[in-house]
Amino acid sequence: MNSILVVGSIGYDTISTPSGQRRDILGGSANYFSLAAAHYAPVRVVGVVGDDYKAEHRQMLESRNIDLRGLQQVPGKTFAWEGKYEKDMNEAQTLATHLNVFEKFHPVIPAEYRTSEFVFLANIDPVLQLQVLEQVKSPKFVGADTMNYWIHSKRPDLLKVLERIDVLLINESELRQLTGCWNTIQGVREVMKMGPKAVVIKRGEYGFVLFCEERYFILPAFPVENVVDPTGAGDTFAGGFLGRLAQHQKGWDREELKRACVDGCLLASFTVQDFGLESLRRVTPQHIQERLQAYRQVIA
């Protein structure tokens, strides 16, 4: 069975949305990714937390096919993010970011993780993403995310990352900043020239665009009526996406990538239905199956 290595943030989030507020709830890209991907394949996490990290959170993750031996616990406080969504749930306002122990984080990939077949480089400094790639032994598949901050401030390093990955998963504002193209379809072609073999544009409620083998695959998201908190939807998408690929394939082809996008979409549709990881952690394989059936009704 393929294993998935993810390197990303683990944090405590304080989130305000029109549905309410939560303080210091578990979040971070690595957690959304892992809880989604673990439905399909074993996940190995590399990241850092402080001494305020709660044992119950470690237990919750470890009980679900998620290996935390690569999670460094160091003195200090865990990364914390504070954000707010107004009525337009597509855009988070960041109120505060406390890097805390994340500031000095350098990924150390444990020996037993280095042969992981699938690797996901969540949205972290591209210099660290490159450090991860130096430490893993020829994975079958590497996916990566990034954000506007890195595109702006670490472009040369990011370009090196792009040359070494299979799929880049970003949103439309990141695509614009990376390529200068306001047209998503044009932008996708520009990203492809930077190295990845495929590109997935995450469009939130509008779904996704997959480009690979010279063709587009585009579908809407599952229609969610009760969006409570969109935080983590993109990382959940990535988890469903890589999870599905890792479960089904030695390598990957266009058909597998298409189906993986749909799984990413379905998992993300659960995440947004409650605060933080609350909804995602309750999802069962049965729920995913049911939602797939409902999704097929919507698009056919």
Next chain:
Amino acid sequence: MNSILVVGSIGYDTISTPSGQRRDILGGSANYFSLAAAHYAPVRVVGVVGDDYKAEHRQMLESRNIDLRGLQQVPGKTFAWEGKYEKDMNEAQTLATHLNVFEKFHPVIPAEYRTSEFVFLANIDPVLQLQVLEQVKSPKFVGADTMNYWIHSKRPDLLKVLERIDVLLINESELRQLTGCWNTIQGVREVMKMGPKAVVIKRGEYGFVLFCEERYFILPAFPVENVVDPTGAGDTFAGGFLGRLAQHQKGWDREELKRACVDGCLLASFTVQDFGLESLRRVTPQHIQERLQAYRQVIA
């Protein structure tokens, strides 16, 4: 064969986009609608132009299954709109609107139009939309569009219109203003309570949401790489949509509405590829067929 009656604006547009600028080109909701719908069924236009309206424009439309006997020509200048698109082509900035002869327009439906089976009330004052409905004899199907200005300033009249139509076709910002819902899926349910039997939300490059018979149908737009001018895309969608329905059905059902949305999407994808009506007027049935094939590849 079913005929389609459209009541809407005819105007001369001055448009600036990142691709260039055009002055005083033929536009208006009725023209985009008609050129799209005439691919499927005969179209009858009710509207008003001034004495500056060009004979070549009348000829161009009349040569294409479009009946202009209901087009009033009166002294004065034709309606004119000036707009600009920045890099984000999803939103037009209106620089100037000159109502001109449109200011005193009252729709008069010629006797030979009154038995039209399909009616489209383009985005005009809901008071005028009601006047149209008073003059037509029990059409099989009525579709309508509106805009934020009318939702705000003529809400009671608009609500009367909504009680009398089969399908409302609007965009997401109009949906928000009409219902107060920021979630599109929730908003659609609210609109349904106002009377229409179905709702189509036009999402521009993100496609459409159709709600009817208690179910959603959602698909993306055809991916267009060279968006030159998005003006008229929504009216073109409506034309392809009603055209298709008029061509195929005495009444209509969910399957017909679904296919009609796809046709609306395909026609709109041509409109945006050149300024004004330039691309749409060059479209052939062969082009539509080819684009349908290409679209099926994108979503499957």
